[in-house]
Amino acid sequence: MGAQKGRDLLLKVDAAGDGTFTTVAGLRARKLAFNAEPVDATDADSAGRWRELLAGAGVRRASISGSGLFRDAASDATLRGLFFGDVLRTWQVAIPDFGIVSGPFEITALEYGGEHDGEVTFDLALESAGALSFSEV
Template sequence: MTAQNGKDLLIKIDMTGDGLFETVAGLRASRISFNAETVDVTSLESQGGWRELLAGAGVRSAAVSGSGVFRDADTDERMRALFFAGDVPTFRIIIPHFGAISGRFQITALEYAGSYNGEATYEVSLASAGSLSFEAEV
């Protein structure tokens, strides 16, 4: 795989609940991380005293975050409404030249900032709220 543009990693939000996805506008930086908890089943009989993990067990999750500037009233309002309602809509995360991750996420943090002589900015954090699907880029 060759080097990719960071601006091509996109966070898309379902705007209507019907699969109408729009890119969250104004993002300058975005990140996705996958996590898997382990279940330790080490016992006195574990060979050589090495830790043993139970395959397929534990909780898996994904976290998504992004930051940027206000650019679009529709996606800004949708994120605000979802945060205050506590809803868990479908998001689609586009990873350039890799594929797309889709699933339900909850907005766990929504931060706004601004300085006297600068632009207003925001940061958003999402936590997975169910199983995720992956669609490879073709």
């Protein structure tokens, strides 16, 4: 597998909750991060006083971030409505030649910015709100 184009990493949302996914328009940068919080099971009998972790007991989570510019009023309205409505929706991240990560996320940050001689931009942050699935493409 060769290098992949960043623009092919797509962020999609089921905004209406009806199973229809729409690509979030205007994204110039996006990132998906997975994290696991370990559970420390170290005690006085741990070999050599090395830390021991309890397998399978930690909390897993995923974060999505993106930035770009709004391309139309519909994209703006969708993100704004989900944020101010405090709504959990199913989101997908399509990773080229890898697969699709899908599951419930909440928008935890929505920021707007702009220079006097440029376009209005936005930054978006999402946190997972339940179990995620992965499907190969």
